[in-house]
Amino acid sequence: MTQELEMDTIVRLRIRGLRQAKGWSLESLASRAGLSVSTLSRIETGNRRIALDQLVPLATSLDTTIDELVAPAAEQDAVIRPEPVQYPGLTTWRLSDPEGLNGTVVVKMRIDPRAAENEPEPRVHPGKDWFTVLRGEIRLRLGDRVYHVKAGQAAQFDTMTPHSFWAVGEMAEVLSIMDPAGHHAHRDDATA
16 A cells, blocks of 8 residues: 555646746646546645546556656666776766666866877867866867867767867866767777
8 A cells, every 4th residue: 555655746746847847827727638637636735646537648648658657766866976988188977877877978078288298180070079177278169160168168069070079288077978970989098
């Protein structure tokens, strides 16, 4: 019985959370799902059990599936403990779970400007990259243009454009978000 009550609580919190994330009132979701406002309110507050014939229109209205609404709460540890990976002149830390964030990968990079005597060779690969400079300065080449991205600034680009980036002057730290294609292309070598 306790497990059943826990699942009921999870489902009603998910319904309320999804409704609020869409900016919908109780009236708006109730209308879309063909429920009365009082029924929906009692479902969300736990004063009424959710019936299957209510769950289907609620899931449909919220652009989700019944499976997602009734999935057990994740038991995994929420804390990621990144391990540094060393390359010549570059240290990376993977800050996201490989199964999370729709395949996007979050990586922190520390780039030593002394490691590259010359500008790295520009590369192309499918995907999109985004990074923000946490410390130092990054010189970013996109095609024929060169950008100076300083601490507190960010860059976003399509990686089919020939690109490279490197630290200027002092050690630089970057937080990067890559889509799955970008991550696979960067994973096996240290050049951006």
